[in-house]
Amino acid sequence: IHTRPDPGREQRKGAPEVILGATKETTQIISMAHGLLAGTGRAIISRLRPESVLPLQTEFQAYTVRTLAAARAMAIYRPDYIRKQTGGHIGVISAGTSDIPVAEEAGLIAEEMGCRITTIYDVGVAGLHRLFGPLRELLTQEVDVIIVAAGMDGALPSVIAGLVPVPVIGLPTSIGYGLGGNGVAALLSMLQTCAPGLSVVNIDNGVGAGITAALIANRVAQAREHQSR
Amino acid sequence: IHTRPDPGREQRKGAPEVILGATKETTQIISMAHGLLAGTGRAIISRLRPESVLPLQTEFQAYTVRTLAAARAMAIYRPDYIRKQTGGHIGVISAGTSDIPVAEEAGLIAEEMGCRITTIYDVGVAGLHRLFGPLRELLTQEVDVIIVAAGMDGALPSVIAGLVPVPVIGLPTSIGYGLGGNGVAALLSMLQTCAPGLSVVNIDNGVGAGITAALIANRVAQAREHQSR
Amino acid sequence: IHTRPDPGREQRKGAPEVILGATKETTQIISMAHGLLAGTGRAIISRLRPESVLPLQTEFQAYTVRTLAAARAMAIYRPDYIRKQTGGHIGVISAGTSDIPVAEEAGLIAEEMGCRITTIYDVGVAGLHRLFGPLRELLTQEVDVIIVAAGMDGALPSVIAGLVPVPVIGLPTSIGYGLGGNGVAALLSMLQTCAPGLSVVNIDNGVGAGITAALIANRVAQAREHQSR
Amino acid sequence: IHTRPDPGREQRKGAPEVILGATKETTQIISMAHGLLAGTGRAIISRLRPESVLPLQTEFQAYTVRTLAAARAMAIYRPDYIRKQTGGHIGVISAGTSDIPVAEEAGLIAEEMGCRITTIYDVGVAGLHRLFGPLRELLTQEVDVIIVAAGMDGALPSVIAGLVPVPVIGLPTSIGYGLGGNGVAALLSMLQTCAPGLSVVNIDNGVGAGITAALIANRVAQAREHQSR
Amino acid sequence: IHTRPDPGREQRKGAPEVILGATKETTQIISMAHGLLAGTGRAIISRLRPESVLPLQTEFQAYTVRTLAAARAMAIYRPDYIRKQTGGHIGVISAGTSDIPVAEEAGLIAEEMGCRITTIYDVGVAGLHRLFGPLRELLTQEVDVIIVAAGMDGALPSVIAGLVPVPVIGLPTSIGYGLGGNGVAALLSMLQTCAPGLSVVNIDNGVGAGITAALIANRVAQAREHQSR
């Protein structure tokens, strides 16, 4: 069976191809990773199942391997690979502790696209007072865009989008049970936001949130770049 | 066709029977209102259609008629009827201006059950700074329970339930369009709340929220009563 | 990764922080429990997985550990911890035997918030005659609020709310299969109740029902307190 | 355009063809009614729009016309038509006043199929005490099957199916707003019933409930018939 | 924890209590079965998990044990128990082979309620010619009611209800994948039937279909009984 990888994506889109590990055999991941390493010098794998971690680390001993347990992700680089720094700066906020893995996945992708990440975790609306200090500090550091990961009621992205002057990406997570559980209420609440400037990606789509945020931040950074030159 | 009104409800439940005007002919409302006036001295009609208002006012000229346009509701009293004051105190908060009619409906029922109402309207999460001052004042006045009406994202009840030490009744309103519109996202988000002490009623059910809140406040007030005696 | 516990919740809300055991590693639970024990003298864990019970009992040998198998919950106290008794009194009713675990969870939380609990279990509408006697007795004992746990048709809370003069909290449980299964029909039926004074929490949310009921009962009890002083 | 009426249905099924008036032009109804009158001596029209009533009464002046306003239905008989009496007996119960039209539609069809109808209306679970007396009386009269029409929470059919020794047909009605509104919660709650012996038809399907109940009652009556001969 | 079994159900409803085995521990089933055996001389268990079969057979060696593998069910009788024969006759039809277990469950319950069962299996609409012969024979044998189990498209019950003069109970099964899978399309299609005299129970509810059919058949049989006397 013949597949058609998209080596030109990074060039064309400014966003890397990502291997979705959850639904692939370890051998399939290894083969796809070799392909990407040959083509672009880097392979990123998301939603890695625990049993794939060791075989991948073993296979790619000769490479630089960055394993992010919390994000269930891995990045493998050719020894000579140098990750670019674009100067883009992204805030990543999570409502609860259970939202952190998805938030981390978003952060990882954005970092791999050259952005700097500042995180504020576990500041959900059940105790909103925890949010204001760190958020003020974040804005002082001039982030270009903020990702807000939240499950359950999904209220935090609306609260933040009501306060900050930068675009906010709502990242619903599959946290919560009962009616509207698994992130459905969170996603719907974000789609129904009464705050301006909030767009969303699908439930648990940290990769999508990270790419979108990085495309925004990198475009801003590029403009800044030109300026400093 | 023989119907079976429930004149004993007020006695049994401490909550009045309410005539749902929306799906009834004016003549049917008039006949039911006469029945309730004869039985309990008062008739409350909710979701009154505009065309029913004048005929009702004409029919009940000899009575005291209280028309609440904003709540689309009417209360009719026998001239000798004296509404009891229980001493219960309820806060009614709305997220937007569009949520006010449903909030007013809730308030009206609670007032008819003898409670005092304090309202804070139009303090949604798109501009949360508008909330804190009035909320602090409300808590100073020792309300026994707070109703929070919100449509769209339905985020406000969670924010408030995270802050106050009294039970909160989430009252979703049918505001909002698109996926999760007509109050669905609001209701789901409230059901998924990450804040403690929030229970909900169905979308636009101001009557239900008002009765629940009044049952709570009246029980507290009754205990206070005993005390002061 | 830095988390932000909310030690002030008990103070601010009158409701304890509860650790949701179902989605956490035993080590994570232990660490969070130590944090709460240090802060407030008590740690409550809900939805404990069987494999976590023994390790927790071993870890907290020096503490008082209360394990409620039926509620899949555990409360750990510092030896010097004294649970307050507020004087609030809550009725907890279940429709079937399968609803008991969720009902017990609600009862446990309410007890930890200082309330007294009286339970009536397995009195569903398939044999309604079993209900009336125990319910009459419950009302004689002057409960301040009643929680009714029901899955499948979810009819019992409406039946009870039609009969009693106190607020009722509907607690749908994830019992039932086919269309409307897993508690969906039960929740919707409660939201659509034709009985006055019923508010609801989400499916299986015993913790939410318990906190809401206890906030109500404790406020009433507090008013009674003042009285007796 | 050529249509294929099913004149043999009454013979084959023991149930009459019924013209659904709601979606047809008055002229179309008249033409179809003439067809059925010619074939079977009777035409039944359900969900008649108000504007069709007078033209139909005028058109069929030479016939016996039975107009049931409450059921929004009409039966037209050839002057020589004699409606058979099967001896079947059906109880028809409604939870609220708003459920009466659909209950009446069910009753009408069952009557046209030769059954005797006994009704109990407006005895919903919000005041269950209203139910017991009339229900006991109904059972004394030896009904063969009971139809229970209910909207909103749909709890009444389960309550009744838990009490009576005859088959119960749940007939959900499109009453109720918000989530689970328009009869959805009622239908789901009936499908999830914890009471034995309850089967259901779709929301507002009075015709279906009536035919099913009459098929049952007529089969019982036929067996009784044989006996008395 | 105190439960309230309903020993009077068989007396009151003419339908036995059934133990749902799927969600219970074997020890719990054994204890409940002993209770029912003591009370009524018989215990019926549905949805028995494989691992419970042997322990139950061992425990009840001194009893008559009827194990129906295909129905995943078991009936245990006190040695002196004599199952009544009511004379009711029920047809049970399945569309595919995968629907047979649920059809068998329905048949078992009906048999335990004293009815005679005649089955026609695997005659779905994908090859409708297989249906007509057996169906004609069934009608010759004068069944009082027909249960039709079908998953996937759920078309068979409508086809049969269009042909036979007895009430039909639609029994949707959780067969089928994709949109409308797990019996949802089957149930909805039955609710939307264009054929007269079809009522339904929930997906996979063989017990409910069996009880409803037996209540109908037994009432007819009882009338026949009286006749022959």
Added chain:
Amino acid sequence: IHTRPDPGREQRKGAPEVILGATKETTQIISMAHGLLAGTGRAIISRLRPESVLPLQTEFQAYTVRTLAAARAMAIYRPDYIRKQTGGHIGVISAGTSDIPVAEEAGLIAEEMGCRITTIYDVGVAGLHRLFGPLRELLTQEVDVIIVAAGMDGALPSVIAGLVPVPVIGLPTSIGYGLGGNGVAALLSMLQTCAPGLSVVNIDNGVGAGITAALIANRVAQAREHQSR
């Protein structure tokens, strides 16, 4: 505002552009029709609102106008336009009389694509005996594909696909109320078909069914053509 009509569609796809009349102003339809007439010599309008019919007939007096009331559609031809006859033959079957307009829409489009249409209307599963004769005749006439329009239970397409050796296009119609109403149950039942060789289009999409069927029939006809040459 600049729009981009697709004049090449007929050439590229072998299917004409169709103007959806329901959501367009009459003037907009007229302008688009002139465009298509200029380009291809023909304009087809579907879902024409009644108020647009006369103005269109007036505007295009100099043209050949074909108005199909039942299909709510119109075809306008340049006087010199000659509709090709491909030799494709399509059967169009409807379950009820209410499905006829959508069936006619499908037939019209197929005719405009050069096919011959043979219709069988009102042969739903509530009286299946009406189907067999006409269907046998249809197969004798060698249709290349059959469209089956059905609402409510949507059972007919599965029944037919189980019988015929040609591809069947299921065309669900928005007939039916209650759960699964407006064609939803019909569509789901068709998607879940247990019969081989049935593919579907969306509810009420007569245009889509007609184009698909005509693409199939025309390809067969083209092969036949080549043969006869």
Added chain:
Amino acid sequence: IHTRPDPGREQRKGAPEVILGATKETTQIISMAHGLLAGTGRAIISRLRPESVLPLQTEFQAYTVRTLAAARAMAIYRPDYIRKQTGGHIGVISAGTSDIPVAEEAGLIAEEMGCRITTIYDVGVAGLHRLFGPLRELLTQEVDVIIVAAGMDGALPSVIAGLVPVPVIGLPTSIGYGLGGNGVAALLSMLQTCAPGLSVVNIDNGVGAGITAALIANRVAQAREHQSR
């Protein structure tokens, strides 16, 4: 009834307050518009009902009134108001002609936030060849972000996000009927996109898409600004 407008939003968020005209009386709109004109010198009204247009134009004769029929929107400026030009550049693409009003609404808001808009309309995937030329030109002009409005299948935003190196905002429109109609399929398809860098707003939320895009473009433009200084 006291409302709390949010005059500081423009300052705080960089996005103007917008009056949703659809659900407001003309007098209410006029009063709110006066408020905003007094505060910020400009009032923007979206989803204006036709009957409100003339009264508003009359009321604000002394002001500059910009009416955008296609977008059903209006902007009113104090005579001295000067709309800032930020230098941000946004592409707005629509799939069909029916999507244009929502696309125009998005464009209007972005223009009011100081951005330049370039539109490509009616280039849906039914004839994809129409897209490539205009899209290439758009990219040459260096847009900072692209909004893609699409109803029905919602496929166009994914196609475009696969091709361009800038962030794409998916704007589903309520076009389409049947299952997944009213924009639901379009929204879900965008949420499920396999293309990188696509975030979405709710169905028909042109205002939300416009604000999000403008926040992005303005941040880029601001960086460019600094550069050119």
Added chain:
Amino acid sequence: IHTRPDPGREQRKGAPEVILGATKETTQIISMAHGLLAGTGRAIISRLRPESVLPLQTEFQAYTVRTLAAARAMAIYRPDYIRKQTGGHIGVISAGTSDIPVAEEAGLIAEEMGCRITTIYDVGVAGLHRLFGPLRELLTQEVDVIIVAAGMDGALPSVIAGLVPVPVIGLPTSIGYGLGGNGVAALLSMLQTCAPGLSVVNIDNGVGAGITAALIANRVAQAREHQSR
């Protein structure tokens, strides 16, 4: 338990009976396969569980066994069985690599029905440039119908149906997570297609897509056959 296989299906429909392996015991599959081999000389099993493969290969050693791992399918032939070649030609396209198993299942069935298959895999809309070359080549080879398998956004079938002059069968696959996941968005997007000539089967129904496509292709081929004779 007596089942009724449909040996005449192949004769009647031109489509083979297929054993759905997923829900059957290996012994059951073996017995059914023997039945089909005896009747038609061939047995096809779809959705074979891994543990059934070896036992089947062992059991049918004396037969020709074709195992298609990627399609999770197996075809067993009597040694003397000769698969007919109809001359029908079908294109099978997949959007991603994850859609390949379902695409292969469709291809297998079509091959077993005598068609020739040409595949293009992994050409999704995230990188549309990969599609055009292979698609042009496919059209040159004169396929009679194209199956397009796609999960997630389901956009590819619409894109292709906009380009090609043959009927397209949309085959949604259960790929994708979050809202609209498991193929739901893909199916809905295909049902909502704005491209002409696209019909669909249910999610993951490769068998259904294969049979439909083969029925079309074989009918065309048959006409061609006649021609060449």
